[in-house]
Amino acid sequence: MTADTPLACELSPTNALLRISGDDAAEFLHNQFTNDVKALAVGSAQWNGWCTPKGRFLFTFVLARDAAGYVVVLPAPFAEAMAKRLRMFILRSKAKVEDVTGTLACHGVWDGPLPEGANRLGAARAIVFGEAPAGRPATQADWALSLIRDGIVQVVPGTQEEFVPQMANYDLIGGVSFKKGCYPGQEIVARTQYRGILKKRTVHVRSAGPLSPGESVYSPAFGDQSAGLVANAAPAPEGGYEALVVAQLEAVAQKSLHHGSPEGPALEILPLPYAIS
Numbered sequence: 001m002t003a004d005t006p007l008a009c010e011l012s013p014t015n016a017l018l019r020i021s022g023d024d025a026a027e028f029l030h031n032q033f034t035n036d037v038k039a040l041a042v043g044s045a046q047w048n049g050w051c052t053p054k055g056r057f058l059f060t061f062v063l064a065r066d067a068a069g070y071v072v073v074l075p076a077p078f079a080e081a082m083a084k085r086l087r088m089f090i091l092r093s094k095a096k097v098e099d100v101t102g103t104l105a106c107h108g109v110w111d112g113p114l115p116e117g118a119n120r121l122g123a124a125r126a127i128v129f130g131e132a133p134a135g136r137p138a139t140q141a142d143w144a145l146s147l148i149r150d151g152i153v154q155v156v157p158g159t160q161e162e163f164v165p166q167m168a169n170y171d172l173i174g175g176v177s178f179k180k181g182c183y184p185g186q187e188i189v190a191r192t193q194y195r196g197i198l199k200k201r202t203v204h205v206r207s208a209g210p211l212s213p214g215e216s217v218y219s220p221a222f223g224d225q226s227a228g229l230v231a232n233a234a235p236a237p238e239g240g241y242e243a244l245v246v247a248q249l250e251a252v253a254q255k256s257l258h259h260g261s262p263e264g265p266a267l268e269i270l271p272l273p274y275a276i277s
């Protein structure tokens with residue numbers, strides 16, 4: 001059950017905001033990102049990603065649209081690199097990239113009725129720009145944990161170029177479109193989808209000790225070879241840590257994942273709000 005008012009927290013301290021505007025902004029972004037940018041309506045938002053030519057995520061982010069154009073909400077350490085890369089590909093397109101992190105406030109809201117005017121990320125989560133929305137005060141750690149529990153991977157320093165979208169379950173959370181035209185890495189992403197060659201998926205785990213993005217997990221089925229990577233982690237209020245781990249499906253099926261080494265602490269696999277295969 002959700003409360004009468006949502007949880008709300010400011011995202012700006014650890015997230016950057018890039019605004020992309022101009023007559024060609026929609027076409028330009030549509031040809032770069034994994035999701036259907038042209039289908040994004042004003043007042044809406046979507047999970048999205050930008051891949052290398054090899055189909056690996058460089059960045060994952062929220063893309064929101066307002067009357068002035070598009071806003072990318074992504075981890076702050078990537079702001080400069082993503083802005084530089086966007087400008088490199090603009091060429092003759094009528095589009096402009098601005099870092100508006102210090103001038104536009106950004107809040108995440110979830111777990112309750114979403115306020116009017118919010119950029120909705122599905123039925124239970126939204127991004128709000130400008131003034132803080134009414135709601136129960138929450139922290140960015142709360143926001144991070146809620147994303148983990150909803151099975152939403154965010155690429156962070158240490159996990160760039162590690163995952164194709166399906167490994168991060170972006171096909172299951174509406175973060176990749178298979179009906180749009182080409183974008184960097186599209187052929188590999190499509191081949192992974194339609195030829196059934198996916199060997200890794202994201203799972204939700206609990207650990208007694210701390211976990212950090214980029215750390216390896218192991219399974220008896222793979223011996224000394226890594227069976228996956230920690231994607232995101234956050235402390236749980238009940239104690240211990242919860243994390244999203246991109247792991248070999250064979251290891252997931254055996255429900256045997258260990259942190260740090262084959263003999264390391266066992267990780268308990270928890271349910272996700274959607275089915276993986």
